[in-house]
Structure formats: C-alpha cells, structure tokens
Amino acid sequence: MADHWLGLARKVCVVTGAASGIGAAVAHSLAEVGAWVALLDRDAAGCENIATALRAQNHTAIAVTCDTSSESSVRAAAEKVQAELGDCHALVNNAGFLRAGTLDAVSLDEWNAVLAVNLTGYLLCARTFARPMRAAGQGSIVNVASIAARFPQARSGAYSASKSGVLLLSRQIAVEWGPEGVRSNAICPGMIRTALSARFYEEPGFEAKRAAVTASRRVGEPQDIADVALFLASPRSAYVNGAEVMVDGGMSSMLMDMVPRPGFNHA
Numbered sequence: 705m706a707d708h709w710l711g712l713a714r715k716v717c718v719v720t721g722a723a724s725g726i727g728a729a730v731a732h733s734l735a736e737v738g739a740w741v742a743l744l745d746r747d748a749a750g751c752e753n754i755a756t757a758l759r760a761q762n763h764t765a766i767a768v769t770c771d772t773s774s775e776s777s778v779r780a781a782a783e784k785v786q787a788e789l790g791d792c793h794a795l796v797n798n799a800g801f802l803r804a805g806t807l808d809a810v811s812l813d814e815w816n817a818v819l820a821v822n823l824t825g826y827l828l829c830a831r832t833f834a835r836p837m838r839a840a841g842q843g844s845i846v847n848v849a850s851i852a853a854r855f856p857q858a859r860s861g862a863y864s865a866s867k868s869g870v871l872l873l874s875r876q877i878a879v880e881w882g883p884e885g886v887r888s889n890a891i892c893p894g895m896i897r898t899a900l901s902a903r904f905y906e907e908p909g910f911e912a913k914r915a916a917v918t919a920s921r922r923v924g925e926p927q928d929i930a931d932v933a934l935f936l937a938s939p940r941s942a943y944v945n946g947a948e949v950m951v952d953g954g955m956s957s958m959l960m961d962m963v964p965r966p967g968f969n970h971a
Contacts, residue, residue, distance in 0.1 A: 894952025
C-alpha cells in the first residue's frame with residue numbers, strides 16, 4: 705500500500721467513536737490504504753474487536769478506551785497513541801450520540817451530556833492530537849457533523865445545536881491553525897444506515913420512504929462517509945481547508961421537488 709494515491713501509508717490516523725457505524729467504516733478504510741490506525745471509543749470491547757480483525761488482515765491498528773468528553777481521558781489516549789504508533793497525522797472526530805427530547809422538556813443534564821461529547825469532545829481531541837501536527841507543520845482534522853447542523857431536527861434535544869457548533873468549530877480551527885499547516889474540514893452526513901438505525905428499516909416501506917426524499921433515491925451507508933473522510937484526511941485534499949461537505953445523496957436539494965406541483969412532480 706506504500707504507493708497508494710492517497711498518500712496515507714504508515715501515517716498515524718486517529719478515529720473517535722470507532723467501535724461501530726461510521727467510525728468503524730473510517731477505521732477500516734484508513735487501514736486498507738496502509739495507514740496506522742488508532743481506534744478510540746468508550747466501548748472498549750467493540751473497539752478491540754475491530755482492531756483485532758484489522759491486525760488479522762496484516763494492518764496496523766490499536767484500540768484505545770477513551771471518553772472524549774474527558775480531558776484527562778483524551779490526554780491519556782494521546783499518550784498511548786504516541787507511545788505505540790507515533791505522531792498523529794490525521795484525526796477523524798466522529799464520536800457522538802443523541803438524547804431525544806423537546807427543547808422544553810430535555811433535562812439540563814442530558815443537554816450538557818450531548819454537548820460534552822458532540823462538541824466539547826471535538827475540541828479536546830482536536831487540540832490534543834493536533835499538537836504534533838502543528839509542530840510538524842502538516843496534518844488534517846476531519847469533523848463529522850450532520851445534516852442536522854444545517855436543518856434543525858425537532859425533538860432531538862441538543863443534537864442539532866451540537867452539530868451546528870461542530871461546523872463553526874471546524875472553520876475556526878482552519879482559520880487559527882491553517883497557517884501552521886493543519887487543515888480542518890467537516891462532513892455533514894444525511895441519512896446513513898447504522899446499527900443504531902437498523903431497526904427502523906425493519907418496518908415495511910420505511911426505507912423506500914426515506915430513499916424517496918433523496919436525489920440519489922437510496923439511503924446512505926457508513927462507507928459513503930468513510931470515502932469522503934479518507935480524501936479529507938489525505939494530502940490529496942491539501943488545498944481543502946474550512947470546507948463543509950454535505951454527503952446526503954442530494955436530500956438537502958430536494959425541498960422544491962417535495963412541494964406539490966401538478967404536472968411537475970414525478971414522485
């Protein structure tokens with residue numbers, strides 16, 4: 705893999721929330737192009753299972769138990785990555801979760817818990833893992849946000865607010881650390897099929913309804929996000945900085961097509 709066009713062979717790449725879903729797909733993809741991957745997650749067993757599978761395929765991968773909302777936990781994780789793999793070249797900030805609830809009912813504890821992981825955790829990981837990048841004068845941070853950062857997702861508590869914060873944080877990192885050679889970009893996934901949403905698709909007709917509101921007429925897969933993350937993490941995107949990439953199958957462009965217009969609508 706040393707000559708892979710992405711130029712990530714033997715580069716240390718850190719992925720948070722790597723025990724499942726998008727994070728796991730990103731970790732697999734990075735390993736497949738020769739990167740040395742550190743998988744971070746609070747789910748120690750899930751992370752280790754993936755790292756073990758990657759090592760069985762002759763990839764370099766380690767599992768690191770980490771609560772990204774804790775500064776001491778992030779610092780300990782960074783020390784482990786440094787000791788076992790070396791300086792971090794790329795960070796994929798992906799760890800996140802949702803606590804459902806209307807704005808007038810969500811508890812302050814739940815609101816703060818979501819912000820602590822989805823937003824503050826991104827900052828903690830960015831400034832910790834970017835230290836060697838800034839010292840080396842090169843590196844990439846990829847922040848996984850959500851389409852909910854642009855379009856409010858009702859009854860989802862702090863989720864939309866946290867993901868919107870990720871977009872501005874990502875751009876601020878680009879502005880502040882760009883002169884030091886560190887790039888920061890964000891990905892906004894649309895509807896992605898993950899383990900957390902799998903049960904929804906068991907309902908008859910559910911997937912077809914979701915697919916119908918995308919221009920691509922399909923629900924996304926974790927690999928769709930991993931492919932974009934791979935590009936943004938790599939030197940191939942060297943002049944991409946402060947960008948926000950919508951990866952939603954065109955759902956965000958469908959508003960006018962969903963407005964009833966006799967003689968115009970096809971679906």
